[in-house]
Amino acid sequence: xxxxxxxxxxxxxxxxxxxxxxxxxxxxxxxxxxxxxxxxxxxxxxxxxxxxxxxxxxxxxxxxxxxxxxxxxxxxxxxxxxxxxxxxxxxxxxxxxxxxxxxxxxxxxxxxxxxxxxxxxxxxxxxxxxxxxxxxxxxxxxxxxxxxxxxxxxxxxxxxxxxxxxxxxxxxxxxxxxxxxxxxxxxxxxxxxxxxxxxxxxxxxxxxxxxxxxxxxxxxxxxxxxxxxxxxxxxxxxxxxxxxxxxxxxxxxxxxxxxxxxxxxxxxxxxxxxxxxxxxxxxxxxxxxxxxxxxxxxxxxxxxxxxxxxxxxxxxxxxxxxxxxxxxxxxxxxxxxxxxxxxxxxxxxxxxxxxxxxxxxxxxxxxxxxxxxxxxxxxxxxxxxxxxxxxxxxxxxxxxxxxxxxxxxxxxxxxxxxxxxxxxxxxxxxxxxxxxxxxxxxxxxxxxxx
Amino acid sequence: xxxxxxxxxxxxxxxxxxxxxxxxxxxxxxxxxxxxxxxxxxxxxxxxxxxxxxxxxxxxxxxxxxxxxxxxxxxxxxxxxxxxxxxxxxxxxxxxxxxxxxxxxxxxxxxxxxxxxxxxxxxxxxxxxxxxxxxxxxxxxxxxxxxxxxxxxxxxxxxxxxxxxxxxxxxxxxxxxxxxxxxxxxxxxxxxxxxxxxxxxxxxxxxxxxxxxxxxxxxxxxxxxxxxxxxxxxxxxxxxxxxxxx
Numbered sequence: 099x100x101x102x103x104x105x106x107x108x109x110x111x112x113x114x115x116x117x118x119x120x121x122x123x124x125x126x127x128x129x130x131x132x133x134x135x136x137x138x139x140x141x142x143x144x145x146x147x148x149x150x151x152x153x154x155x156x157x158x159x160x161x162x163x164x165x166x167x168x169x170x171x172x173x174x175x176x177x178x179x180x181x182x183x184x185x186x187x188x189x190x191x192x193x194x195x196x197x198x199x200x201x202x203x204x205x206x207x208x209x210x211x212x213x214x215x216x217x218x219x220x221x222x223x224x225x226x227x228x229x230x231x232x233x234x235x236x237x238x239x240x241x242x243x244x245x246x247x248x249x250x251x252x253x254x255x256x257x258x259x260x261x262x263x264x265x266x267x268x269x270x271x272x273x274x275x276x277x278x279x280x281x282x283x284x285x286x287x288x289x290x291x292x293x294x295x296x297x298x299x300x301x302x303x304x305x306x307x308x309x310x311x312x313x314x315x316x317x318x319x320x321x322x323x324x325x326x327x328x329x330x331x332x333x334x335x336x337x338x339x340x341x342x343x344x345x346x347x348x349x350x351x352x353x354x355x356x357x358x359x360x361x362x363x364x365x366x367x368x369x370x371x372x373x374x375x376x377x378x379x380x381x382x383x384x385x386x387x388x389x390x391x392x393x394x395x396x397x398x399x400x401x402x403x404x405x406x407x408x409x410x411x412x413x414x415x416x417x418x419x420x421x422x423x424x425x426x427x428x429x430x431x432x433x434x435x436x437x438x439x440x441x442x443x444x445x446x447x448x449x450x451x452x453x454x455x456x457x458x459x460x461x462x463x464x465x466x467x468x469x470x471x472x473x474x475x476x477x478x479x480x481x482x483x484x485x486x487x488x489x490x491x492x493x494x495x496x497x498x499x500x501x502x503x504x505x506x507x508x509x510x511x512x513x514x515x516x517x518x519x520x521x522x523x524x525x526x527x528x529x530x531x532x533x534x535x536x537x538x539x540x541x542x543x544x545x546x547x548x
Numbered sequence: 549x550x551x552x553x554x555x556x557x558x559x560x561x562x563x564x565x566x567x568x569x570x571x572x573x574x575x576x577x578x579x580x581x582x583x584x585x586x587x588x589x590x591x592x593x594x595x596x597x598x599x600x601x602x603x604x605x606x607x608x609x610x611x612x613x614x615x616x617x618x619x620x621x622x623x624x625x626x627x628x629x630x631x632x633x634x635x636x637x638x639x640x641x642x643x644x645x646x647x648x649x650x651x652x653x654x655x656x657x658x659x660x661x662x663x664x665x666x667x668x669x670x671x672x673x674x675x676x677x678x679x680x681x682x683x684x685x686x687x688x689x690x691x692x693x694x695x696x697x698x699x700x701x702x703x704x705x706x707x708x709x710x711x712x713x714x715x716x717x718x719x720x721x722x723x724x725x726x727x728x729x730x731x732x733x734x735x736x737x738x739x740x741x742x743x744x745x746x747x748x749x750x751x752x753x754x755x756x757x758x759x760x761x762x763x764x765x766x767x768x769x770x771x772x773x774x775x776x777x778x779x780x781x782x783x784x785x786x787x788x789x790x791x792x793x794x
Contacts, residue, residue, distance in 0.1 A: 310615070312617075
C-alpha cells in the first residue's frame, strides 16, 4: 500500500503540472506514472469502488455510449469514476482512478466505475477491474497498422469473455453476438426496423463470413456495415433474439433521432443510426444493472454530445464537428450528413498521426460517393489533405469545388468564408484535438478537459 | 488504340482489405476521363477465369483466413488461366496478400498456402514484428526513373529467386523482407506480372503508375494516353513521399 500511496501522489503531481502547463486532453501521463510505481494500481483502486465497475468497448461509439450510461447512472445517485475525456488505454484508466483517489488511495471520490476501454486493452483492463458487466458494441475494420486484422481482435475478445457473466452484446453484429456463445445469460440488444435496411452490404463490411463455419452469411436486413439480421445457411448460426430492441426508428439529419423502446418513445438528442445503437447498448447495460426504464429513457434524452461527436459551435456560422476515424464510422456520418440538404459546405481534415492510424487507406473504403451530390464546397485540410481531396475527386465531386489547404487554421478560415448557413467539419481524431485547441486559443470553445 | 480497358478483380468481396477499391477506382475514372471504355468484372471462389476476356487482372489483399481460402482456389481453379494470360501479355497486378500468392508458396503458422507459380519467389511468415509503415521505392520503367510511394503492412517476408527481378529498390521502409533492400516483383513471360507490398492504396498516390499499367494492358506507350489534369494526384503523391521521408 505504500507503493500505491506514493504512486498516487506522483500521478497527482504530474496531473497538476500538466494542467498548469495548459496541456489539455484526456492525458494518460499520470496513470503511466502511477502504474510505473505500482503495477497493480488499477486493481487496488478499482477494488475500492463499493458499487463495482462496468466496462464498455467497441470500435466505434465508446465515448458516446459511456456518456449515455453516465447520464443514466447519475440519475440513480451513483457517484461515477469515469474516464470521460476518452483516454481509454490502461494509462488513461489509471489516470482517472488516480484523479479520484484521496488519502493516498485509501478512499475514492466515487463509488461506481465506468470505463470505456480501447479494444486492444480490454483483456488487461478487465482482468484488473473485474467488472460487474461488460458492454461490447461493435467491431469494425479500424486502423489496421495499429490493431491488425479484425478477426484477430475478435479472437482476442473471445478468449477474454469465455464463460464470463454480465455480458451485454450487440445481437446485430455477428462478430460480437457470437461472443455470447459460451457465456451465462448474455443480454442482447438490436434494431428491428425494415424501413432502415440498406439494399446491400456496404463495401467496408468486414464480417461477411460465419464465425463458426466460414460460410457467407445471408442477410434479411442490413442496417449499418455488417450489422443487421443475418443467418448462416450452412451451420444455422443466426442473430440471437435481442431483449432490448429499437423499433420505429426515425433519423433527423445531424440533429437527432428517435425510436421506440419497450413501447415508450425515446427522443435522442444525438443523430444517426449509430447513436441509436449506442443508446440501445447503454439501455441494455443499465437495465441489466437494475435501473428502471424511466431513468433509462430520461438519461438518454438528457445526454449531451461527447466531444466532437456531432457537436455544434457558433463560429460566426453554426459549425458542426463530426469525428471520423474508420470506414464504418465515416459511412454513418456521411449517411447522416446526406440527410442535411443538397448545398453543403464541408471541411474535411485528414491527419495521419499515430492516433489516427498512419495508414490513410481507409478513406478509400468509406463511401464518400454518398455525399457527392450534396456538396457545394469541400475544403480539404490536414497532414494528408491532398489524399482526401483526391478521394472526393474520384468519388465524383467536381474538382472546382475542392480546395486543398494543408494548414488547419487557414483551412478552417477558408471554409468559414465559403458561404453562409451551416458548416460541417469532418476531422480525424488528432485533427479534432488540434481544432479544439485552436478554437480554445481563439476563445471560441470551452476547454474540454475536466 | 483499343477502346476498352477490361479489368478483372480477383475475389472482390474477400481480397479487399487495404482499400483495394481505390486502385480500381483510379483505373476506372482515368479510363473514363480519357474517353476509353472501362469494364470491371470479378471472379470469386469456384469461378472459372477466362484468360482472354480481360486486359488487366487485379489481385488485392485479404485477412489471413480469407487469403487461405483464395490461395487454394487460385491454385486449383485459376492457375492455368493465369499462366495463359501472362503468356499473352496481360497485366497481372497483385498487391500485398495477392502478391504473396504469385510465387511458389506462402508458409505461415506451420501451414503452406500454395502459390500460382507465375514468378520465382517464396514468402515465409517469421516471428519478427510485422513490417509496417510508409514506404517509398525507386524503379526504372521504359528507361525512366520513377518513385512509388505507399504504405506497407505485412507479416510475410518475400524472397525472390536468384534470377527474379524486383519491382524496385527501397528508398524508405522495409520492402520484401526488411533486409534485401528490394521491393516487389516484375516478371512473367512477357514482363507484365507485377507484385508489390505497397498499398495505402497504391494507385491514388501514384497516378503515373496507374497510367503505366493501363498503357501496358492496352499494349500502348504511356505517351499515347491523353494527358489529364493531375494537380491533385501530384499533390497526393508528394504528400505520400513526404510521409515516407523523401
